[in-house]
Amino acid sequence: MTPLAFLHGVGGGHGAWDDQLAFFSARGYRAFAWDQPGYGATPAVAPYDLERIAEAAQQAIRREVGKPAVVVGHSMGGFIAQELYARHPDSLRALVLCFTSAAFGGGGSDFARKFIAARIGPLDAGRNMADIAAALIPTMRGTRSKPEGLARAERLMAAVPPQTYRQAVALLTTFDRRALLPEIRVPTLLIAGSDDKTAPASVMQRMAARIPGAEFVVLEACGHLGPMDQPEAFNAVLLDFLQRHSL
Secondary structure, X not given: OOOEEEEOOOOOOHHHHHHHHHHHHOOXXXXXXXXXXXXXXXXXXXXXXXXXXXXXXXXXXXXXXXXXXXXXXXXXXXXXXXXXXXXXXXXXXXXXXXOOOOEOOOOOXXXXXXXXXXXXXXXXXXXXXXXXXXXXXXXXXXXXXOHHHHHHHHHHHHOOOHHHHHHHHHHHOOOEOHHXXXXXXXXXXXXXXXXXXXXXXXXXHHXXXXXXXXXXXXXXXXXXXXXXXXXXXXXXXXXXXXXXXXX
């Protein structure tokens, strides 16, 4: 079986993938979920850019499993998974891009400045990460969400160091791998949520159409936090993909 590497979103950490680690480990997969630099106990990198984060992901895969992995990236983790493929393609056997996109939404420096201001403004105004999580996480739910998953997502975001959050939000605005999509040559699965307003299913469907042979699945009534929002449905889709591709 091919090992699995799980990459979390901007408000997450390795705990975002607890349901997946338990499920796939029980089925014989060697699986790990990283803490991106600056998250959890992982030291930050400087400068905090896509090149260094992708290099850190490559090193984590080497350290944890010692061979190419199926890389599963959620939201920001999907950005890092694509960047990893662009820079270190030998680290991957397959790509699973979840609730994400091929470029930072909207593009353009004015849009980026407004996005950063909206996300970081509360910190500048004296709010803490728990305040930000309490306000933001409920907006990311679907119409059919697992309450304990949403509660975990809020706890994880509350624990992100403020400086890391600032750096990660800025990092998002520098990402654009749209030109890479037609060059992807590994089995690729895209998973979207019908209720996801952050990475809409329509955007992900267009993204999938540009990747040769890519598969596209929409989880109904699911928001942006799919692996925690609807873990059973998410795991079933991922397992089916792995088994059909003999991964």
